Amino acid sequence: MKDFIRDFAVCPICQKEFSFDKVASTSIKVSSYDLDLKPEYRDINVSLYSLVTCPHCYFTFQEKDKDYIYEYLNSQNIEEVKQFLNNINKLSLPEVDNSSSKSHEFYAIQLMIAANIYAILGLPSEVVKILVKFAWYYREQNEEEKELGILYYCGKIIEKNYETFSEEDYIFSLFYLGYINYRLNNRKEAARLFDYLLKNYNNPANPYLKAAKFLRGELK
Numbered sequence: 001m002k003d004f005i006r007d008f009a010v011c012p013i014c015q016k017e018f019s020f021d022k023v024a025s026t027s028i029k030v031s032s033y034d035l036d037l038k039p040e041y042r043d044i045n046v047s048l049y050s051l052v053t054c055p056h057c058y059f060t061f062q063e064k065d066k067d068y069i070y071e072y073l074n075s076q077n078i079e080e081v082k083q084f085l086n087n088i089n090k091l092s093l094p095e096v097d098n099s100s101s102k103s104h105e106f107y108a109i110q111l112m113i114a115a116n117i118y119a120i121l122g123l124p125s126e127v128v129k130i131l132v133k134f135a136w137y138y139r140e141q142n143e144e145e146k147e148l149g150i151l152y153y154c155g156k157i158i159e160k161n162y163e164t165f166s167e168e169d170y171i172f173s174l175f176y177l178g179y180i181n182y183r184l185n186n187r188k189e190a191a192r193l194f195d196y197l198l199k200n201y202n203n204p205a206n207p208y209l210k211a212a213k214f215l216r217g218e219l220k
Contacts, residue, residue: 003027003044004100011054012070013081020052020098022063036179037211038136045140047133048102051110055096058085060113062126072121080120088113108137124161125169128154132176148183155180171201175208182215191219 004021011018029042039046053060059081061069073081097106111134118126131154138147158173165173178193194216201209 004049007066009052009054009066011057011059012073013059013078013085014054014057016054016056018055018098020063021049021100021102023049034139035182035211035215036132036176037207038139047136048104048107049100050133051107051114051130052098053096053110053113055098058088058093058096058113060110060117062114062130072123077120077122081117084116084120104137104141108134111137124157125165125173128157128173128176131157151180151183171197171206171208175212178212179215182219187219191216194219 003024004027005024006019007022008017008019010016023044023046027044028046029044030039031042032040034040041047050063051060052063052066065072093109094106097103111130115127115130115134118130131150135147135150135154138144138150155177158177162170162173162177174193174197178190178197181187181190181193194212197209197212198216203209
């Protein structure tokens with residue numbers, strides 16, 4: 001059975017079709033999770049293929065949004081995205097690679113571009129999710145200072161926007177804000193945030209509430 005499936009997308013900016021490889025569901029295997037629920041994959045790092053880039057204009061989006069990325073676009077933000085893409089095209093960027101052999105270095109470029117695009121689209125909760133993956137990227141590279149820098153920036157975005165999030169993203173974001181404070185050794189604030197989540201939400205199936213409960217125990 002193949003580990004990758006060839007899929008196709010039409011870029012909402014330049015209207016050109018292109019192909020990309022995505023991981024087959026049967027090849028997604030998780031061996032463990034970090035304290036912040038970062039999955040440790042066996043064999044294939046699935047996160048590496050979570051972003052897709054148009055090879056014609058560099059528009060970059062999350063693979064999960066392929067079928068409805070158009071819903072986030074309007075006449076105003078399309079022009080802002082085009083301006084952003086025009087600016088980055090002036091930089092020395094590598095050739096787009098959406099294949100199964102994508103490099104970690106190109107994935108890092110995708111993360112940077114996607115975070116900016118989703119910010120232009122006015123989707124701060126998605127920006128946080130992308131930046132969390134950027135922090136994971138630096139963790140995998142053993143670059144803790146850069147990882148913590150990304151997490152700190154995530155925290156600022158969450159603090160500014162969390163009240164506008166859906167309940168699902170609200171729980172995710174407050175958990176991560178607690179985790180960020182935990183990593184930055186702000187133990188009192190981390191405990192306060194975890195206590196708030198555990199007091200106000202009771203969903204045994206929610207993985208972030210489970211993780212919050214575990215981390216709160218670590219802070220006693």
